[in-house]
Amino acid sequence: MKILCVCGLGQGTSLILKxxxxxxxxxxxxxxxxxxxxxxxxxxxxxxxxITSNELAQSLENHPAKVIIVNNYFDMxxxxxxxxxxxxx
Amino acid sequence: MxxxxxxxxxxxxxxSQPEEAIREAGKLLLNLELIEQQYIEAMVAxxxxxxxxxxxxxxxxxxxxxxxxGVAEAAVSLxxxxxxxxxxxxxxxxxxxxFALAASSSEEHLQVLQKLMQLxxxxxxxxxxxxAKSYQEINQLIGGNG
Numbered sequence: 540m541k542i543l544c545v546c547g548l549g550q551g552t553s554l555i556l557k558x559x560x561x562x563x564x565x566x567x568x569x570x571x572x573x574x575x576x577x578x579x580x581x582x583x584x585x586x587x588x589x590i591t592s593n594e595l596a597q598s599l600e601n602h603p604a605k606v607i608i609v610n611n612y613f614d615m616x617x618x619x620x621x622x623x624x625x626x627x628x
Numbered sequence: 629m630x631x632x633x634x635x636x637x638x639x640x641x642x643x644s645q646p647e648e649a650i651r652e653a654g655k656l657l658l659n660l661e662l663i664e665q666q667y668i669e670a671m672v673a674x675x676x677x678x679x680x681x682x683x684x685x686x687x688x689x690x691x692x693x694x695x696x697x698g699v700a701e702a703a704v705s706l707x708x709x710x711x712x713x714x715x716x717x718x719x720x721x722x723x724x725x726x727f728a729l730a731a732s733s734s735e736e737h738l739q740v741l742q743k744l745m746q747l748x749x750x751x752x753x754x755x756x757x758x759x760a761k762s763y764q765e766i767n768q769l770i771g772g773n774g
Binding site: 547548550559612613615 | 680695717718719720729744745
């Protein structure tokens with residue numbers, strides 16, 4: 540499974556998200572390849588899931604990957620719930 | 629790496645616009661020559677182009693640009709706003725803590741982000757940052773290495 544964390548520049552925000560997503564995946568015992576990038580490069584990538592903010596999700600709505608929205612990047616519970624909700628369905 | 633040292637923290641700054649808040653936080657990095665002037669403009673341009681996605685959590689914004697926009701050293705500054713300002717984020721507005729990130733391409737960039745996550749991953753720390761009366765109280769939160 541491949542997960543792409545996306546932010547505007549692919550430098551800071553998506554890296555924070557990637558580190559927290561990796562922590563949560565570890566807790567859930569899910570194995571995945573997590574990478575981060577900027578919103579314009581995301582269109583040429585082919586992940587199973589994209590995790591990003593509500594603000595950037597709109598520009599990714601035509602992407603074939605399932606887009607998961609996280610609002611609070613420091614809230615591990617929110618990240619955990621968002622992952623569980625979207626990966627089970 | 630420079631992480632919220634005393635000269636990189638300014639409390640109770642008056643601004644009325646997000647762009648102004650980004651510039652004020654950037655100025656602290658510029659004063660120590662950790663970034664070039666153009667990096668500040670790149671942060672503002674990124675906000676105008678990509679929107680407020682860098683408002684990462686309630687009350688917290690982390691404006692930044694790219695290493696090639698002019699970063700000398702990995703660093704983070706903080707301004708606390710006297711009056712919270714709306715950045716246009718659907719769930720995390722209004723913003724009161726603005727951390728300007730000087731994103732470097734070095735290994736230190738990761739260390740800076742990890743320190744920031746440690747600090748902001750704990751809600752108690754966030755409320756202490758919001759209520760701190762002096763830099764000393766903030767210095768204690770970051771382990772006194774500022």
